[in-house]
Amino acid sequence: MSDPTPPVVLTVAGTDSGGAAGTAADLATISHLGAHGACVVTAVTAQDTLGVRAVHPVPVEVVEAQLDAVFDDLPVAAVKTGMLGSPEVVALVARRVAATGVPLVVDPVLVATSGAVLGGAEVVRAYREHLLPVATVATPNTDEARALLSSDDQGQSQTRSRGERDGTGAHDAPELARQLARQLSARGVRVLVTGGESGTDWLALPGAEPLALRHPSVATRHDHGTGCTHSSALATHLAHGRPLGEAAALAAAYVAGQLATSNRWRLGRGRGPVAHTLPGHTLPTHTQSAPQAVTRTPHASIDRGVHA
Ligand SMILES: Nc1ncnc2c1ncn2[C@@H]1O[C@H](COP(=O)(O)OP(=O)(O)O)[C@@H](O)[C@H]1O
């Protein structure tokens, strides 16, 4: 009989008291996708569906003690990072995770869906210097990608809440994400620039053209925590041994399917949480905007096969 022990996925992230983003999203996703979630907390946030009220950073020594506790005892198969909050924590996590050699998914959390800044200019610099170079893949949205590319380190001030993003209109969003993916990969970053409701993410590896990863788009206000959910799903599929391209396609399909489920919820006065553990939906086309229940089989496509 095969070993029933699940792989261990470690999330290094902040908490969300509303249970939508951060460690809440990560642990629910990891467990739903068949792994055991370990959890290193970097910050406590007072947060709801409307916004972030307060942030309490965890001291770097306590973050390190949590990393020690996990790595000393558990056979971690993949790591994902979310909100890290300070340059010291970014550098620490880069050093410790790189030493293990396990797959590392970096979600460079700089701004919340609500628009709150969760990482300043020094955090952006630390990502560039320490964490991006050792990431198996980084998963910025377009705002975060712009901040990471910005030479004046004012990138985080360019970020806007989801409703205000880009100003390019929905039709330009995939092209913007493609260009950002290409620019980051030209700097040596293995990157998946997520396109939000545009329905297209771009996977770009250094030396190769970006690849479009298309999935159904769901028109919803229940999208708080999509980035956390997506990067946790990606890390979990990597922990199960799937190649990067396949893991990315499965992660995107999972998020779209779960968004179609939570789209029917009415939780909170702002942007509600993604459904993490309830059965999700498969959406039959790549362009539809309303949820239709069908099956739980993932459904997303990559323009060309990626076996990275
Ligand atoms: N409305 C949506 N419909 C379908 N997929 C979505 C939607 N919003 C986000 N996603 C997907 O969720 C994942 C996380 O992306 P994104 O929302 O851009 O991250 P973030 O929360 O960091 O802004 C990506 O695969 C993205 O394409």
Ligand SMILES: Cc1ncc(COP(=O)(O)O)c(N)n1
């Ligand atoms: C603790 C924590 N981590 C990450 C996010 C980003 O998630 P979102 O972009 O959906 O607001 C957040 N709001 N809070």
